[in-house]
Amino acid sequence: MNQTRIHLTAARQTAEMIYAELERAFEDDGFPVAILELDEARDLHEVSLYVPAEGLGDAEATMREIASRFEPKLSVEAEEVPDIDWVAHSLEGLKPVRAGRFFVHGSHDRSLRPSSGIAIEIEAGLAFGTGHHGTTAGCLEVIERVVRREKPRSALDLGTGSGVLAIAIAKLAQIPVLATDIDPIATRVAGENVRLNNASRLVHTVTATGFHNPAFSAAGPFDLIVANILARPLMKLAPDMARNLSVGGSLVLSGILDSQRDAVLAAYVGQRFRHVSTLHREGWSTLHLKR
Template identity: 40%
Template sequence: MSESAVQIIARGPRAIAEAAAAALDSDPLLEGATYSILEEDEDRGVWRIDAFPNDADDVRGIEAHLKSHDGLAVIVEKLADADWLAMSLSGLPPVRAGRFFVYGAHDEGVVPRNTVNLKIDAGAAFGTGHHGTTVGCLVAFDELLKRERFERVLDVGCGTGILAIAAAKTGSKVALGTDIDEPSVRIANENARLNLANARFVHAFGLNDRKVRGQGPYDLVFANILAPPLVSLSQDIKEALALGGVAILSGLLRTQERRVTAAYLSRGFVLERRIRRDAWSALVLRRVG
């Protein structure tokens, strides 16, 4: 990471922070920027946005959006030239999500025997299991597994591969992940080997790639990405699913639920469940048409 890399932090009440996050998400010029939103201080009602711009244009755009919301305190900090992702995740506790237990190498001594254990270490891909969107997907999957099985599973935007690996370790015969980011695909395949999971990950642009479509139709599709691509991929996800198949969608804020849900209802899905964690939401939709 270069010396010019910065992090933008904004703090304020929940309603204002969620409105600011929604503004970031709706700006097409900031589609490549990464941010998170979470409750920092429950007693004081303080929510926090952490944004990581890719370039100077992102810095200006994000800072302008955040500062336009009265009630947010905004600061810009330089990031040290270090593996800050690995450093920050190395001290995170393991996560329990239904039957799934997500842990890093530093937690190997506390792994339970009666859980589906997923070893995911810090790396240059999203999806360690600590983020509310990933936990929401795992909780939704755990609930579905109590009454049905999924032979063929696709993970769109796989990141670390945690969701496809979870599917492989609970009996799915096909557990395929795809990502447009080549390092993520490499990391996901490494994680599959580390977890002795029969999951496979491919570099592909879109669900119409023959490497993806050739394994379908799928009984379950995970898509833990962002609200705009979830909307734009609604028809492709429908075509990738068998009739009666399930889509677990996340990467969206609670304020974006209506927009994403509407896109899928119009494609012949029904909403079965929504799971909320912090400001984030996971949607469980079934293809009925």
């Protein structure tokens, strides 16, 4: 089945924000969204949305409307493409990412792994989270700080996606990590990446919605919880986070636009969380909280 690629080119910060809004807008439709660096020196990044022919009109209008919120004069174009492996397309040319001690890379960059630090190989499959997004890289940096200072004994990666954060915690801290996602495809991909990184002994992947699955009570409470999802779900989950975090534990939250940071923080202060720090990266906030 042929698809149409609707795409635009923008500076990295604008492209990242448009990418996030498109993910939200087309989450229920399941239309793939991809972001690719075209030219580092000129700060050019391409955002693409892949839709079937019957969904083209509405999808293109929505993408134009979203793009205009951030930059009114952005050009949105469409082209018909054959039935392609859109994941391979979106990952093509991605460079390795360094975040603190972590080096996140694809299989094509194994030769570039540093002799020191912690290498994590990620093939995103149908679940994104390769480390290139500002929220993922921000989480990796905060995770390193928390593990070094607090030495947690158990951890939860809520909304694991590709599994990169769970793998990072397991490799750095050598502790058990529960990695959950509401999407069974994401859970499967995370499991594959866990095995690829020889972390199966420590990381347990589960498909679960909210905190109702018995896996949470079996593994918790947790000394460290990391959740890189979206601002609104994070705010709703504040009471559950409080119940599942151990006394003195740390909570790392991301998937939060800078403009949403205060609202998310207020929801957690209401649950008696204390703000430790905020890391700002590419228009996104990563919060470190304790209770």
